Amino acid sequence: MxxxxxxxxxxxxxxxxxxxxxxxxxxxxxxxxxxxxxxxxxxxxxxxxxxxxxxxxxxxxxxxxxxxxxxxxxxxxxxxxxxxxxxxxxxxxxxxxxxxxxxxxxxxxxxxxxxxxxxxxxxxxxxxxxxxxxxxxxxxxxxxxxxxxxxxxxxxxxxxxxxxxxxxxxxxxxxxxxxxxxxxxxxxxxxxxxxxxxxxxxxxxxxxxxxxxxxxxxxxxxxxxxxxxxxxxxxxxxxxxxxxxxxxxxxxxxxxFNPADYSTVLKQYEANIKARTEAAGSYAKAADKLKKAYDVSAKSLASALERSSGKNALDAAQASVKVTYDALNEGLTLAEEIVQARPLLDSPAGKEKGQYGASKIGTLKRAIGKAERSLKTSKTIEPLKEARTKLAAAVTEFKNSRNS
Incomplete structure (x- = not known):
């Protein structure tokens, strides 16, 4: 200090x-x-x-x-x-x-x-x-x-x-x-x-x-x-x-405090997550660890409500639900963007017009790999947001590198 x-x-x-x-x-x-x-x-x-x-x-x-x-x-x-x-x-x-x-x-x-x-x-x-x-x-x-x-x-x-x-x-x-x-x-x-x-x-x-x-x-x-x-x-x-x-x-x-307020919030989160994962389709599996973390926190809040816990226990459990909920939402978006970026790796490599330099393809591949690792290891929203920002920048840079 x-x-x-x-x-x-x-x-x-x-x-x-x-x-x-x-x-x-x-x-x-x-x-x-x-x-x-x-x-x-x-x-x-x-x-x-x-x-x-x-x-x-x-x-x-x-x-x-x-x-x-x-x-x-x-x-x-x-x-x-x-x-x-x-x-x-x-x-x-x-x-x-x-x-x-x-x-x-x-x-x-x-x-x-x-x-x-x-x-x-x-x-x-x-x-x-x-x-x-x-x-x-x-x-x-x-x-x-x-x-x-x-x-x-x-x-x-x-x-x-x-x-x-x-x-x-x-x-x-x-x-x-x-x-x-x-x-x-x-x-x-x-x-x-x-x-x-x-x-x-x-x-x-x-x-x-x-x-x-x-x-x-x-x-x-x-x-x-x-x-x-x-x-x-x-x-x-x-x-x-x-x-x-x-x-x-x-x-x-x-x-x-009113315990019913916490129950209402949990139900809203649950409805949102169900709709979000169903809409995600196949790429939802990539955020499976984040989904499991959310499920654990949601179960904790539900258990606290069943036990008629005091306000501190409910506040702590609800805060955890929000953190994992936000991370899962961000993770599902990142998973979708990774899926959208992968086909770019099949772009034609070479020095001719309309082609991409081999090094540029390699750079994009590494960026996608970093985003995938972040999706597997991150537990809060901020690292996932950072990963999305970096991946988006890498995709833009790659597209702009096309030989003219």
Missing amino acids: DNKQPGKAKKWPFAVLATVIAAGGVYALPQVFADESAGSRTESAQTQTSSAYTAQKVQPSSAAVNTSLTDTSSVSPNLQPTQIRTSSGSTAGNAEVVLPVISVDPNKTSASASRSALLQLQIMGLKTEQYLAFGAAEKQSIKLIEARNRATEVFSDPNAPADRVFSSSRKLEEAIDRYNDEALGGANTIASALAKAQTQILNGRSESDLDASGKLALQGLREAQDRLNANSTEAGALSAYKYFLLRSAEANDIQS
């Missing part, structure tokens, strides 16, 4: 941060329509449309509020700030992360505490993606999304071995810390963002007028500010921000 660019702080979307926290961390649920074009989505926030909706909302009790304000659940992280360590050789069980350490070793506490920590980390990962607006194509962003998707898969499996749960949580926590290390602009940036968020949470009201989620979010902000004031080094800033993310995850889980 010692070589931050002066403009790095501009990556903080203050308006988004303040708005999200003011709403208690509510996630907008995407409204997806079967006739939309690939890569095009619209999202809208949850709205209360009827008295029936209001009746279905889960209202946290005052007892839950009091407990949340004084306890951090079964996870008891060490809250002393420390220097970040990001050695690439760290492994599950001894990964070096920034305090507070959220992941819990079931050998030292319990399997249930380890699962609870894994869920908190999933929401912390979502929160920091929202608050920091780090470029989606950035390396650490892709790694964070992939780690979060793996964590969602593990968490949704009630029979997942304790060591696998712990391994997933440590890897996700390390990914979160690496992401924050790259995206944050320093102590001043964090202090300013926390101050703006506090103003939005209160929104001219007294603290007593806030709901349970708002009170917990506000408490987390103040505690993070205190920690930042006590240690304003970059390491201290990272630790304070991470503590804020932890409290944000706790506040998110006690928000009111």
Whole structure:
């Protein structure tokens, strides 16, 4: 973090941060329509449309509020700030992360505490993606999304071995810390963002007028500010921000929500994917790995709904569905473009008019090969979009190289 660019702080979307926290961390649920074009989505926030909706909302009790304000659940992280360590050789069980350490070793506490920590980390990962607006194509962003998707898969499996749960949580926590290390602009940036968020949470009201989620979010902000004031080094800033993310995850889980909204979104995704794969025809098989990833995430959300899971579990599962859904849509488009590009390799080679140089055909063949590898290995939308862009450029260059 010692070589931050002066403009790095501009990556903080203050308006988004303040708005999200003011709403208690509510996630907008995407409204997806079967006739939309690939890569095009619209999202809208949850709205209360009827008295029936209001009746279905889960209202946290005052007892839950009091407990949340004084306890951090079964996870008891060490809250002393420390220097970040990001050695690439760290492994599950001894990964070096920034305090507070959220992941819990079931050998030292319990399997249930380890699962609870894994869920908190999933929401912390979502929160920091929202608050920091780090470029989606950035390396650490892709790694964070992939780690979060793996964590969602593990968490949704009630029979997942304790060591696998712990391994997933440590890897996700390390990914979160690496992401924050790259995206944050320093102590001043964090202090300013926390101050703006506090103003939005209160929104001219007294603290007593806030709901349970708002009170917990506000408490987390103040505690993070205190920690930042006590240690304003970059390491201290990272630790304070991470503590804020932890409290944000706790506040998110006690928000009111309507489970039916998640079910509706899942049904829309399922309808879209069915229509999309049927339209893809023969080239859909090329995106089979992406389809399997989507199926796993969709099953995770369906299972969470069947178990009447809390808001954090539903938010984490739904976010994973969206990531795999977007990747599959992009992958199907890339698969189609690869199929369309392959016949160009049969173009006549030579130096005569209307022919193509042998080296040009070889260059196009390599470009197609790279696109095919991306289709097989990519797990998020950004690498697939990049592969499509490069393939399109290669096809255009090849067509323009025809001997005249």
